[in-house]
Amino acid sequence: MKIRWAKQEELTGIVRDFSKMIAHNSQLLIENVRTEYRVLRVGKEVFFPVTINHTEWENSFVCAPYAAYTAYAKEEIKWNINHKTVRAILILLVNAISGWLKRGMLNKNVHVNNFLMTTNPYPEWNGKEIAEITSFIKTQYPQHAIIFRSLNDYQHRHLLQLFQKNKYENVGSRQVYIFDLTKKAWLKHRNNKHDNKLIEKKGLHFINHQEMKAYLPQALELYRDLYLKKYSVLNPQLTLKYFKEVHQTGIINFHGYIDKNKILKAFSGQFTLDKTITSPIVGYDVSAPQKEGLYIHAAQLALLNKFDQGLLLNLSSGAPSFKRMRGGQASIEYSAIYLKHLPLKRRLPWKVLQFISNKIGVPLIKKYKL
Template sequence: METNIEWVLPESLPEGVLKKFSLLFSTYASSQLIRNVETQIRIIKVSDNLYFPVSVNNTEWNNSYVCSPYTAYVLYAKDELTRKVKNKLLQFPLLLLIQGISGWLKSAQINKNIHVNNFLLSTNPYPDWNGEHLDALTNFLKDQYPEHAIIFRSLNRYQHSHLLTQFQNSTYYLIGSRQVYMYDDPFEKWLSHNNNKQDKRIIKNKKLQYVSHEDMKKYLSEALDLYNQLYLEKYSPHNPQFTLEYFQKMYDNDAIHFQGYINSDNQLKAFSGLFVIENTITSPLVGYDTKAPQKNALYIHAIQLIFEYKYRSGKLLNLSSGAPGFKRLRGGLPSIEYSAVYLNHLKTHRRIVYKVLQFITNKIGVPLLEKYEL
């Protein structure tokens, strides 16, 4: 089937999240919205009802992993290993391995890439797409950017098994990245997990006041502070460093659905920000007061906000990675996430580096993720 693939302006898009996102990033430089992201956003039309945001990069070594494979496989990987793998006999050689390949990855221009369907979030949900026109899309992109790798992030086995097969058939490399947790069970089965029942009782007993999306506007600055406490201070500064401008604009556009809990002093103590594409919910923005005692169960409050929205909407929830034990005990189904990378048009030495990276991640990294249930 023929298709007329082309770049389009944000103004020509149908109404929806993608138009709101693309208009925002055409108005502001990416670093004004996400401090550690420098990229160009373009919109590609694949068919009359299929559009993707595309990020274009060249080097930008200090970018967040949302558009920098170097950060994902070197800088962020170091942070994750140091934080999660406490066995020094295992941690030390893995850190040496990462350090050893870092210069090699730079020499292979690993950040010279375009990411398709990139909303610059930790998890980029996909529209309902069976891979139609993939070969035509690939040919168009490699003609437009003959020196750039073509990358599709956020593909997991649970949701995208057929799509992953399509990528392999089109000679894409599949490179493992992390383990994410899916929630697709009916409410009754989800509630059958004792931890979910207990979480509901805890929230009822703590008596924090729920704040709906409609009332969250005045709490966005506090929400950003709680996000920073969790994702930048506790986890890694290589997570997206969102600005207050980003929070406010995504709220005003209804592109992200905010919810929260406040205490009796009207202070925001926990929140979630949900990003939804068609039937998939993700929660790229989560935060809680990490300085509060653990007995306050503020992380539970934040995650229960997400579950409540999931079961009100009936959509599938991809709760991303992190806190694996917590998510498993509440019915999360683990699924390895991959990036699909097209390299056939690149020089041999660049393809070799990706092949080595694929071997390391798929043969060493993925088994570690599964063994340690990360």
């Protein structure tokens, strides 16, 4: 099986559109992402977007593991761990190793299948070319770790096993929520019936993808208020250019709700790859009272799209109780990382992270149902 870098004219579908958009200057689209971009061709039909990084310490975690395992990890600990002693110990641990991780060049890596989204869905792929892909990238980038992010044990158990057989380290990262049920089964959950009544009562006007074009500047503000101001500046700092281009090409399918004054109150943008839907862009008026249920409006847009298409929905992490009570199946997400070709001083930080993540982080995630 021949593995090589693809030419732009060979690409099709979403990978083609994404490549045209991102190839020249990633920071015009995502302000905190500096990366080199290429596409890996695997056989005749599989194309993987690939990002290559070296240091870029200020990058978003979508291509910078250092950010994911230091600053962003501390923020997630503060949000999710209520036990003061456990929280203090974990933050102390992250602070203690952060400098060492930086010296270990954690950001010197090649991410395969990276759409620069918080959750990267995978195409239908059986993984039989893992060894050949690894060999090819090692030849091209002999000093870089090789990373496949966003693998969860609900959808990708077979792939995770194959990566291990090919000497990859599977490092736990977070818990995501998978919706893989019929609409009939979904409606049996009492909370979903309550949500439907609330949405009907509020009487906001639904707008489709085409109608959302006029509301993209408002959507960007809602996204930034939620992801960057409320949560973390380490989330992708998307620009209006990004919103316009993913809308125009259809890479992301937008839906929203506006009020009687034509103000956008909630929206969701869904990204679909083969049999998986994700919702990488969400926003709602965070200043509104919780009783308005605007998060419910936004989340349900992705669910309704899932039922329309008959596909599986990966609704990512966050709001764990909300998602569980509405039919979400909890699943641990991993990154598969190849390090065998690197010197010991580069492998050790990853080994320590693997131990902390798999032996401490994942059990805590399961215990606290995060």
